[in-house]
Amino acid sequence: xxxxxxxxxxxxxxxxxxxxAIVIASCIAMLAAWCLARRKGPLxxxxxxxxxxxxxxxxxxxxxxxxxxVGRRGIVGKWLNEVGINLIFSWQGAxxxxxxxxxxxxYKSGRAALEQVNTDxxxxxxxLGASEWRVLLTVSLPLAWRGIFAGIMLxxxxxxxxxxxxxMVAGNxxxxxxxxxxxxYDAFQAGDDDLALKLVVIxxxxxxxxxxxxxxxxxxxxx
Amino acid sequence: xxxxRLEKAFPKGVPPFSLSVDYTFTxxxxxxxxxxxxxxxxxxxxxxxxxLMKPDRGLVxxxxxxxxxxxxxxxxxxxxxxxxxxxxxxxxxxHLNVLExxxxxxxxxxxxxxxxxxxxxxxxxxxxxxVGHLAERMPGTLSGGQRQRVALARAxxxxxxxxxxxxxxxxxxxxxxxxxxxxxxxxxxxxxxPVIMIxxxxxxxxxxxxxxxxxxxGRATPVPDYRRMRRHFPTASACLRxxxxxxxxxxxxxxxxxxxxxxxxxxDGTSPNAIAPSTDRPDGARHGAPAESSVG
Numbered sequence: 249x250x251x252x253x254x255x256x257x258x259x260x261x262x263x264x265x266x267x268x269a270i271v272i273a274s275c276i277a278m279l280a281a282w283c284l285a286r287r288k289g290p291l292x293x294x295x296x297x298x299x300x301x302x303x304x305x306x307x308x309x310x311x312x313x314x315x316x317x318v319g320r321r322g323i324v325g326k327w328l329n330e331v332g333i334n335l336i337f338s339w340q341g342a343x344x345x346x347x348x349x350x351x352x353x354x355y356k357s358g359r360a361a362l363e364q365v366n367t368d369x370x371x372x373x374x375x376l377g378a379s380e381w382r383v384l385l386t387v388s389l390p391l392a393w394r395g396i397f398a399g400i401m402l403x404x405x406x407x408x409x410x411x412x413x414x415x416m417v418a419g420n421x422x423x424x425x426x427x428x429x430x431x432x433y434d435a436f437q438a439g440d441d442d443l444a445l446k447l448v449v450i451x452x453x454x455x456x457x458x459x460x461x462x463x464x465x466x467x468x469x470x471x
Numbered sequence: 472x473x474x475x476r477l478e479k480a481f482p483k484g485v486p487p488f489s490l491s492v493d494y495t496f497t498x499x500x501x502x503x504x505x506x507x508x509x510x511x512x513x514x515x516x517x518x519x520x521x522x523l524m525k526p527d528r529g530l531v532x533x534x535x536x537x538x539x540x541x542x543x544x545x546x547x548x549x550x551x552x553x554x555x556x557x558x559x560x561x562x563x564x565x566h567l568n569v570l571e572x573x574x575x576x577x578x579x580x581x582x583x584x585x586x587x588x589x590x591x592x593x594x595x596x597x598x599x600x601x602v603g604h605l606a607e608r609m610p611g612t613l614s615g616g617q618r619q620r621v622a623l624a625r626a627x628x629x630x631x632x633x634x635x636x637x638x639x640x641x642x643x644x645x646x647x648x649x650x651x652x653x654x655x656x657x658x659x660x661x662x663x664x665p666v667i668m669i670x671x672x673x674x675x676x677x678x679x680x681x682x683x684x685x686x687x688x689g690r691a692t693p694v695p696d697y698r699r700m701r702r703h704f705p706t707a708s709a710c711l712r713x714x715x716x717x718x719x720x721x722x723x724x725x726x727x728x729x730x731x732x733x734x735x736x737x738x739d740g741t742s743p744n745a746i747a748p749s750t751d752r753p754d755g756a757r758h759g760a761p762a763e764s765s766v767g
Contacts, residue, residue, distance in 0.1 A: 371523045372562040374549040376576040376629050385580050390566045 253422050255446055258431040259454070265339060265414075265427055266407035269346035274354050274400055281358035282384060286367075296359075303352040310348055311416025318344065318417075335417070342418035342425050346410045350403035357399025361392035394466045401462030405455045472497055473633065473665060474532040477519050490515050490526070492691035496682055502659070503667045504676050506711065507686025513669040514559075516691075517635050520667070521556050522549035533633050533665070555631030555664075559638045561622035563610035569621050570606040573597055576629035596624045600658065615643045616651050623658065634659075636668040640675065652678050673707035685711075685718050692718040 280299055284292050302310055318325040318335045328335065335341040365388050373383045389396070411429040418425035420434065428451045435444040473496040480489040490512040496503055505513045518524040520531055522538065525546065531539040533554070538547045563572050564582075571582050574593035578585050585593070597603045600620040610618060619639060626634060639655060640648040656678050659666055668679050676683060676697070683697035694700065694714055704710035 366562070368558045368560065368562040369564060371521075371549075372556065372558055372564075373575070374523065375521050375552070375554060375556040376625070377550045378575075379550060382580055386575075386582050387564060 255431075255443070255450065257423055258426050258428045258447070259450055261339065261342075261425075262408050262427040262429070262451075263454075265342045265346050266350075266404055266410070268343045269350055269407050270354075270400060270404045272343070273347045273351045273403065277351050277354035278358050278396065281355050281362055282388075285359050285362040299355045300352045302348050303356070307345075307349060307410070307412025307414075308416060311345060311413040314341075314345060314348065314413065314417050337419040337421065337425060339418065339425055342410075342414045342427060345413035345417040346407045349410050349413055350407045353403035353406055354396075354399050357402065358392075358396045361395025361399070362388055364395065365391045398462055398466045401458055405458045408455055408458075409451065472499070472532075472534060473501060473503075473667075474530060475516065475520065477516060477526045477529040477531070479515065479519065479524075479526040479529075488512075488689055490519075490689040492516060492686075492689075494684060494691060494693040496665070496693075497695075498665075498681065500663065500665050501667075502665070502679060502681040503684060504680035504682070505667065505669045505684045505686055505691070506671065506673075506676050506680075507691075508671060511686035512689040512691070513686050514637055515689075516686075517556070517637055517667070517669060520633075520635065521554045522547060522552045523556075536632065553630070553632045555626030555629060555634040557619075557622050557626050557634070557636045557639060560642050561610075561618045563613075563618060563622060563625070565610055567610075568606070569597065569602070569608050569610065569613070570594065572610065572621060573625045573628050575625065593624075593628055596628045597621070600624045615647055616654070619643075619651060619655070620658075623655075627662075632664060634662065634664055634666045636666065638669050638671070640670075640672065648672075655679075673711050676711060677701070677707040683714075685715060687715070687719045694718075 284296055315322060315336070317323055318328065320329055320334065320336060325335065335344060369387050369391065370383050373387045378386065409429050410427070411433070414427060415430060420426050420430045426434065428447055432444050432447045432451070435447060475495070476493045478491045481487060492512070505516065507513055515524065519526045519529065526539070526541070528541045529539055530541070537545055538552050539545060564575065567575070567582055570590070570593055573596055574585050574589050575582055577589040577592065594603060594606060597606055600623060602617060602620045602624065605613065605617060605621065610621065613621065640651060643651060652675065659679070668675065670676060680697050683694040685692045685694060700714065701707065701710050704713065
C-alpha cells in the first residue's frame with residue numbers, strides 16, 4: 249500500500265460506499281419485503297429465494313454476475329458505456345457490489361418485522377378507510393421499525409466489511425476503490441503488519457460501535 | 472336490510488372446512504347475533520362482510536349498497552365498504568394515543584396531524600362514550616372496558632353503515648363482562664345503524680339478539696323470532712341448546728332440556744319447535760335446514 253495515503257481515506261471510502269449501498273438496498277429491499285410479506289405460493293417463494301441468494305452465494309460469484317451485467321461489454325453495461333457511464337473500477341461499482349451483498353439482510357429482517365405486525369391492526373386500519381399504502385405508512389412501519397432498523401444496521405456493518413464482490417467489480421485502487429477490507433489485505437500482503445493491525449482495529453471498532461448503537465436504539469427502554 | 476350469501480372452501484385445511492351461508496335480515500336496523508362454537512365460521516363471515524377476505528362466491532348487500540356480488544364481478548375494497556369492525560382484542564393502534572386512534576378514519580399519512588374539525592369530531596365521539604378524559608392516553612395504559620369504549624368510538628367515528636362486533640367481551644374477565652354487557656347494550660341502543668355481533672356466550676345472545684343466526688360447521692340457520700322463542704325457556708342456554716338441536720339434528724347431550732319440556736304451545740299459539748327459515752330460498756340448500764326433528 250502506498251504509504252502516502254493516510255488510514256482515514258479507506259475508512260471514509262468504506263463508510264461512503266456502505267452508506268450509499270444501504271440507502272439503495274433499503275429502498276428496494278423494503279419494497280420487496282412489503283410486496284412479499286404474508287404471500288404464499290410458488291412464485292413468491294421463488295422471488296424470496298432470489299432475494300436471499302446473495303446471502304449464500306460466494307461474493308466472487310456475485311462479482312462475476314455483476315461484471316456480466318454491468319461490465320463494459322455486459323448486458324446493461326454496454327448501454328451505460330454508450331452514454332458515458334462506467335461502473336467497473338469506480339467507487340460507484342463498489343456501491344453496486346455492496347448493495348447486492350447487503351440486500352438480503354435488509355430484506356429478510358424487514359420482511360420478518362412486517363410479518364410480525366398484528367394483522368388485526370392492519371385490518372382495523374383498512375376498515376377505517378386506509379389504503380394499502382397508508383396502512384404501511386401509519387400502522388405497519390411504525391410498529392415494525394425496530395426490526396427493520398436492526399436489519400439495516402446489521403447490513404451496514406456487513407457492507408463495511410465487503411471484500412470479494414467489491415474486489416472483482418471495483419478493483420483495488422488505493423484512494424479510489426480501496427475500502428478498509430481491501431486495504432487490510434494489501435497491507436498484509438505487503439508485509440506491513442503495523443498498518444494491517446491499525447486497519448483491523450479501526451474496522452472492528454466501527455462495526456462494534458454500529459451494532460452497539462443499533463442495539464441501544466432498538467431495545468425499548470426499561471425501568 | 473342486509474343480505475349475506477357466502478361460499479368459501481378451504482379444501483386443504485385440516486380438517487377441510489367450507490363456509491356456505493345464506494340469510495337475510497329484513498328489519499330496517501337489525502340487531503343480529505351470530506352464535507355458534509369456535510371454528511364454525513362466524514369470524515370468517517364477518518371478514519368476508521368487511522372485505523378483509525374474499526369468498527369464492529357470494530352476495531353481500533347492506534341497505535341498497537351492493538358490497539360484493541361475485542356474479543356481477545363486484546367487490547368493493549374494505550376501505551370503501553363503510554363497515555365498522557370492532558375486533559376481538561379491540562385492535563387499537565398501540566403507537567397512537569386515544570384521540571389519534573378515534574380520529575384515524577379522518578386523518579392522512581400522518582395520523583398525529585389532524586384538522587381542527589377532525590379533532591373536534593373525535594373528541595365529541597369520545598365524550599359520547601364518556602371517555603373524553605382519556606384522549607391523550609396510550610391504549611396500552613387503558614383498562615379492558617376503556618379499550619372497548621375507545622374501539623367502539625373509533626369504529627363509529629368513521630360513520631359506518633353497519634357495525635360489527637367480534638366477540639366484544641372475550642378479552643375481559645367474567646365480572647367486568649357482566650357490567651360491560653349492560654353498558655354496551657345501552658350504547659348500542661342509541662345507534663341508528665344495524666349491528667351484527669359474534670358470540671359464543673348465551674348471555675350475550677339474551678342481551679343483544681333481535682335476530683339470531685345459529686352457526687355450526689360452516690353452515691348457518693337464521694332464527695328470526697328469537698325473542699318469542701326465548702320465552703319458552705328458563706335460561707338462554709336452554710333455549711339455544713334446544714334451537715341447536717332442532718337446527719342441526721344434534722343428539723341430546725347430558726344437558727338435555729327434556730326436563731323443561733317446551734312442548735306445550737304458548738298462549739299465542741306458537742310452538743318453539745317451529746322455527747321458520749327467513750331466507751327467500753326455501754329449497755333446503757342450507758345444510759340442516761330446520762327439519763321436522765322431534766324435540767326431547
